[in-house]
Amino acid sequence: MELTRDALEIPETLKGKYEPVIGLEVHVQLRTRSKIFCGCSTRFGDPPNTNSCPVCLGLPGALPVLNREAVAMAVKAALALNCRVNSFSRFARKNYFYPDLPKGYQISQFDQPLAEHGWIEIRSEEGQAEGGPQEKGTKRIGITRLHMEEDAGKSIHDGFPDSQDKSYVDLNRSGTPLAEIVSEPDLRSSAEAYDYLTRLKQILEYLDVSDCNMEEGSLRCDANVSVRPRGQQELGVKAEIKNLNSFRYLQKALDYEIARQTQLLERGEKVVQETRLWNLEQQKTVSMRSKEYAHDYRYFPEPDLLPLAVSDAWQKEIQQTLPELPDAKRRRMVSQYKLREYDAEVLTASQALAGYYEKVAAAGADPKLAANWVMGNLLGALKAAGKQIGESPVSPEALAGLLALIQDKTLSGKMAKSVFEEMLSTSESAKTIVGRMGLSQITDSDQIRDTIRNVIAANPKQLAQYKSGKTSLIGFFVGQVMKETKGQANPQKVNELLKEELGGA
DSSP states (O other): OOOOGGGOSOOHHHHTTEEEEEEEEEEEEOOOSBOSSSOOBOOTTOOTTOSOOTTTTTOTTOOOOOOHHHHHHHHHHHHHTTOEEOSEEOEEEEEOOOTTOTTSEEEEEOSSOSEEEEEEEEEOTTOSOSSSOOOTTEEEEEEEEEEEEEOOOEEEOSOSTTOTTOOEEEOSSTTOEEEEEEEOSOBOSHHHHHHHHHHHHHHHHHHTSOOOOTTTTSEEEEEEEEEEETTOOSOOOOEEEEEEOSHHHHHHHHHHHHHHHHHHHHTTOOOOOEEEEEETTTTEEEEEEEOSSOOOOOOEEOTTSOOEEOOHHHHHHHHTTOOOOHHHHHHHHHHHHOOOHHHHHHHTSSHHHHHHHHHHHHTTOOHHHHHHIIIIIIHHHHHHHTOOGGGOSSOHHHHHHHHHHHHTTSSOHHHHHHHHHHHHHHOOOHHHHHHHHTOOOBOOHHHHHHHHHHHHHHOHHHHHHHHTTOGGGHHHHHHHHHHHTTTOBOHHHHHHHHHHHHHHO
16 A cells, blocks of 8 residues: 555554554765775776776686775774674675676675674653663664675666666676664664664764765665554564665655554554665655565675684774764763753764864863854854865864954954854954954943943933833933944943933933
């Protein structure tokens, strides 16, 4: 049964009756310069079939040689995901025919993977889950395994004028190193799946083991989803949704599939085990092929590769290269800088953003003021310009200099925004711009008082109304004083001195 767009919402009466069970399989391209079993480049965007050799083409007599750097990156990821890295693992041949798999089999890992039994913590409305010490409102999602394998090539079925009846194969990607990360079926909503994938991507980017560019295929996700009556322990019949290449599509596909299976069960119909695809145009999942029985890949040990041994000493060496990970960084920033949980969450979204903020704070800026400016003014300006934090024309030290002028009352908030806009376009320091534009805030009481007296004398009608009880007119007088001083008078002093002068006038 296929649902329409109008049928995506599950009726409120059914939401508490059924429970979705979701597990994700994520393929991550490791950030090595060469492929997993040969020396060909992994550079994306090169002309088709230029990065290939007898090994990745599967030519007779060509032997694979394991890329040590790929193993180190996979181990690094496994350790960061709290996995147990096995001291002994083995590669296997996974036999199936794909037109973009030259050998007719994929070198992967089967019964003896590189790493197992890890976990990630996500935000969850279910609150604290079982399984160890966790923060309130978090849930631990198990990771079944992390194993290594090679990628296949890419089939192209369109984009060639007058030849739509033909397919083309680009084998540049064939043999690029992948880490496949398989979760336990612990996810219970599309929102949890979204958060899991977001946090997994964040960790991998912090580690710099992958660029996680979904548009280039560096991170790909398959989702297994089933629905069962709430409280039932036995898993329902699952559907596998293949090749989800964005977080938003993942969430939409899961919502649709949960609704589809829920309505089937409610009508007493059977859910068929199958592989489905997300149809972007129709905004629904569609059947790709039946998967009633497990496919027989005829795994057997790869005879051309020795078993992989990862010693304790090598693990410790890799462990020492792990950076401070997002959750630990977030907790430290809350404690060290007295930030709100939400602010720390935003500022640790990427290693580069967290590093930028900490440099601003280290340069002497008030941590909370710095957080507000980085999250609001800076990120807003960069987003509007289509730039990343690493492309900011305002350095952390320059932003700290601007915030210092706010803190010592040289600049008002409004004036600081004008200076900041100039900094974005010129990359000059705040002090240079303030001096050039003559924007220093007026704090001298006598100078402000003289301006106030002139404003009062020029507006006798408003003064009389104020004296007769219309005290809201103080805003009018403040505005006139700020206008006369071109916005440079200290607003707090203006209010204080106005009340004195109006009271005595």
